[in-house]
Amino acid sequence: MLKLVLIVVAVIIVAVLVLAAMRPDVFTVERKVSIKAPPDRIYPLVADFHNWAGWSPWEKMDSALKRSFSGEPSGNGAHYAWEGNSKVGAGSMEITEAAPPGKIVIKLDFIKPFEGHNIAEFTFTPAGEATEVTWLMRGPVPFTMKIMHVFMSMDKMVGGQFEEGLANLKSLAESRK
Numbered sequence: 001m002l003k004l005v006l007i008v009v010a011v012i013i014v015a016v017l018v019l020a021a022m023r024p025d026v027f028t029v030e031r032k033v034s035i036k037a038p039p040d041r042i043y044p045l046v047a048d049f050h051n052w053a054g055w056s057p058w059e060k061m062d063s064a065l066k067r068s069f070s071g072e073p074s075g076n077g078a079h080y081a082w083e084g085n086s087k088v089g090a091g092s093m094e095i096t097e098a099a100p101p102g103k104i105v106i107k108l109d110f111i112k113p114f115e116g117h118n119i120a121e122f123t124f125t126p127a128g129e130a131t132e133v134t135w136l137m138r139g140p141v142p143f144t145m146k147i148m149h150v151f152m153s154m155d156k157m158v159g160g161q162f163e164e165g166l167a168n169l170k171s172l173a174e175s176r177k
Contacts, residue, residue, distance in 0.1 A: 048074035
């Protein structure tokens, strides 16, 4: 009986490792929203990290969140670091590309709860009297994370927060005239 249990456990472990090896080396999470505002009204809400408290879903998860700002006040070279509870973890962001009012690229480094180095991109595309805002995040998936991805999806883990953040951004931008 013990031998059978060990064989079953070994088969499960091998199956998980094989499935993990077949997972992509890069993950992508992307969400979009249409905002009834011109790009130049929305862009500053993202390009200036001081404005993120008004729309970012992570900002509301920890009332004692420690924040620090450095570098440029906004746009290229702006830097933001945070340290918070287990829901928000710790890390930093730096805007590495700012092309007003169409695109912002952010280098995103997580320290806690897991180390991760990703890229986030915001694009602002005029669409008639509205702007289509796209929030995309992509990053490498090392093998240990691939094992975790067998059981959970980055899209499901983070996608809902992107949707919440974009809804908050929409509300904030549309309320400003």
